[in-house]
Amino acid sequence: MNFSESSQRERWLLTAEDLSKRRQMNMDKAVAAIKASREQTEASASQGPDSQPSKKLRTISLDDEAKLSRFYQSKMQKLCKELTRAFGFKPKVQGTALTFFKRFYLGCSALDHDPKNIMLTCIYLACKVEESYLSAEEFCRMIGQDSSVVLQNELAVLQGVGFDLVVYNPYHPLDGFLQELEAQAAESSLPDLQQCNAALLSKIKASALAAIDALLMTDAPLLHPPGLVATAALRSACKGKLPFDGFFKVLAKRSSSNLPDDQLPHRMAKMAMSLAALDELGRQGMERVPDDQVKKIDKRLKACHNLLLDPDSQAYKDAAAAKASREAERRRTKLADRRAESELASAHLLGSSSAAASRQLNGKESAAAEGPPEQTPEAHAIKRQKLA
CATH class of the missing domain: 1.10.472.10 (Cyclin-like)
Known part of the structure; x- marks a missing residue:
């Protein structure tokens, strides 16, 4: 995801x-x-003898x-x-x-x-x-x-x-931006980045992390995506060390790759407004109470x-004790209801089994009292033939 x-x-x-x-x-x-x-x-408390006005x-x-x-x-x-x-x-x-x-x-x-x-x-x-x-x-x-x-x-x-x-968090996109910045400097595709080297990149990263610390003290993570927060931190870190405008255009184009070219200026202007708002938040984040x-x-x-x-607090403990008591009573009531239902089901099952057994026994007794079934004339004729 x-x-x-x-x-x-x-x-x-x-x-x-x-x-x-x-x-x-x-x-x-x-x-x-x-x-x-x-x-x-x-x-x-007002019902007690030591009640005092609130x-x-x-x-x-x-x-x-x-x-x-x-x-x-x-x-x-x-x-x-x-x-x-x-x-x-x-x-x-x-x-x-x-x-x-x-x-x-x-x-x-x-x-x-x-x-x-x-x-x-x-x-x-x-x-x-x-x-x-x-x-x-x-x-x-x-x-x-x-x-x-x-x-x-x-x-x-x-x-x-x-x-x-x-x-x-903004840390992952910041690492990606720094790698991209190093790659752009190595390729010399942006003349402004030619002075960028490993030592300068290390200083920029430290400043960017400090800028993220300040932004995290504010509502920035609730107002802006982490990539934009990282961009604002990197731009702040580059001030006085490295020109950022050319690299910002590279980032804007990459983040707007699915937009038509005529919409890119509007996208960049919108990002610039968000970055300005993040700069203000960063200043607020550096203030200490x-x-x-x-x-x-x-x-x-x-x-x-x-x-x-x-x-x-005692009020919390009293409320928790009352809640636990109510929960225990609810469990006791539920258990008693289940036992009653189980006993009723068992009684019904035993009553049904006894009735079935009684019907079966009555059927056997009546069959014995009636004797063997009466044979038909055809059955008598078959029996005489077997004897002959």
């Missing part, structure tokens, strides 16, 4: 407006759930959530680079982990699931998906965390990403997050 036929292209490439709508909807839904949960808790709910904003998300994604990048140094993992582990994180929070809010825990599970899953397996125990031992935090969120993350685990801002946002998040979705 290639990218054009993938679920990533079909389900996970959106517009900026779509992203804004989804995030606002997730925030509204989370706030409504928290308010309903608190009202129910306060209604129960405090006003102060939630985080969408802008706060975006800053929190960017902060934890920067943490994910650092952790993934540590894994790369320690175990030789490829950069695609980082790209896949960040993509899982972005997709997960398109279906819920940070008010529902703490990003600090979700980011660890996303890295753990990315290691498995990208064939760089690391056990949860070993991974958490390395970063000083409890493995239960990673494992208890695994199913939630899988469901959150719709079990779409194949991720197309100050730690003091994150601490304030995180404090408000902890004070207002949905307790029913927090495995460490």
